[in-house]
Amino acid sequence: MLRQITIIGTGLIGGSLGLALRKNKFKGKIIGCDRPEVLRRAKRLHAIDHGVADPSAACEGSDVVVLATPVGAAIELIGKVAPRLNLNAIVTDVGSTKFEIALRARQVFGEDAPRKFLPGHPMAGKENSGIKYADPDLFRGAVWFLTPLVGKNLPAGAGREYVALLKRIGAKVAFLDPAGHDRLCAWISHIPQMISTALAASLVEEYGEEAPLLESGGRALREMTRIASSPYSMWRDVTLTNKKSIAEALLKIEQRLAHIRENLDTRELEAEFNQAHQLRKSHSPRRHGKIIG
């Protein structure tokens, strides 16, 4: 039985996790750690029971510590929370990339790393950040990746109970290896962001002075550029910690674009369209590969 969970960073994701735990009858105590004004709001919304300003003090007595900050901050926080952890407590996170933080956990916990740290990544979010957008149903139906440090070995005890809790709040738990996770996310999340950013930035360069012309673009354009409004502060950490996979995927896209540029007037372009159509044909919401839970 988990008696206490600490959530460090009670913004959109951390706050939503607190709300979801409460809504789904989690009986233990929830400690939050963030800036004072954020903690006040989190407490008022009942996302947390109690706020503590200092990260390492906030971990005391908890069975699970969730680092719900951007990746860079989480990497820094591991070292700070490690000394005050309970003997059987585990640390987990919600960051967008998993390899760099796994590497850091190995440095901090050494041999104990696979038992102490369980890297996680919920595939949920909104364009807006902050506790005021927190939503107890944010994770319902969303995939929640876990990337244990050694193969299939899940940390025992608190780790298993945490997984059970994630399922209880409606998340679909799926297991991957850290590097495989980063490669997958490069393709399904980071590359779409870079393409949207490149398109939006080019549009501003070409027609920025003539806003009305840009507004004449329809729904397709709005959809293609919607995520271009995402904050750099979040993507900086993602790109810094997943440079290899993103660069490899970008090269593939560049090759594809070069091929299309070369074949604008040939039937090769038709083959390209046909291949692209297969994405939707083979995609159905129930097909999620080897997802457990």
Place this chain on the structure above:
Amino acid sequence: MIVAMQETATEDQIQVVVEHLIDMGFSVHRTTGERQTILAAVGSRADFDTRNLEVLSGVMEVHRISAPYKLAGRSFRPQGTIIEFRNGLKVGGKEVVVMAGPCSVESREQLFTVAELIAKAGARALRGGAFKPRTSPYSFQGLGLEALKLLREAGDKYNMLVISEVMEISQIELMLPYVDILQVGARNMQNFNLLRELGKLKTPILLKRGIAATIEEVLLSAEYIMAGGNYNIICCERGIRTFETYTRNTLDICAIPVIHKLSHLPIASDPSHGTGRRDKVAPMARASVAAGADALLIEVHHNPDKALSDGAQSLYPQQFSELMDSLKMIAPAVGRTIA
């Protein structure tokens, strides 16, 4: 793959790594040094991400030592591949082989005129397209079988090998009696069905680099052919798409020494398609030989202004002859001769 353990790694940590590697399908060879343990993992898991080992406790460094291609890799034949033809001509040896001819075979008169001129200037292989699927259905589509017969006749008359492009599997059988080298065009570099069929032959293949392909991808395509048993492959740099728009493509001269380093296969250069402009062909041909190309592919037309395809990049016979003279001076500077 080599896994170097930290000096402080415990026996338990080493065992975890060994078990992980075995789980992943590798066989593991262990060297226990006085200070450090090194694990050599042998197996063919091209998709294995070495980073997953780096997160294990006690691991210091992980190095992948094998390229994703094996047969095409330099270590398969460290001395290099030399392809020898019936008439004694060798590609991949000390001699640089110049292959020339019109973009496409248009008529008997055209082909024999060009063939005689380039043979006199020193070309050792006659190139010419028989099938020309063009963008517009109204453009010249090539003479097909008729062209192949003409190429063979002209090649025999002037003692030149014959090279022509194969575009689909159905053409292979038709072409074999007439050509010495089958060329795979840039557009077909990743047509794996075609490559698989070519792997069943013994006829040498000239494999052109795709317009947006990396060097690794060219070698993987070569690997595809070699996996079927045909080791007679000449890679060919023909220009890639870059941000430069002045020339149609950017001839990647650097690919020549890189492929020589990574692979044992001979490499040719095609400055005609690589630049797309007549006045740039000779300088890039000279640069290719200086960079170590084993063969050149050059388009020559006796009347380029009236060529039915790619006239703008075809050399006049006189220009070709002058180019050959300069190549004969450049080759010795890099320890080669012109065949």
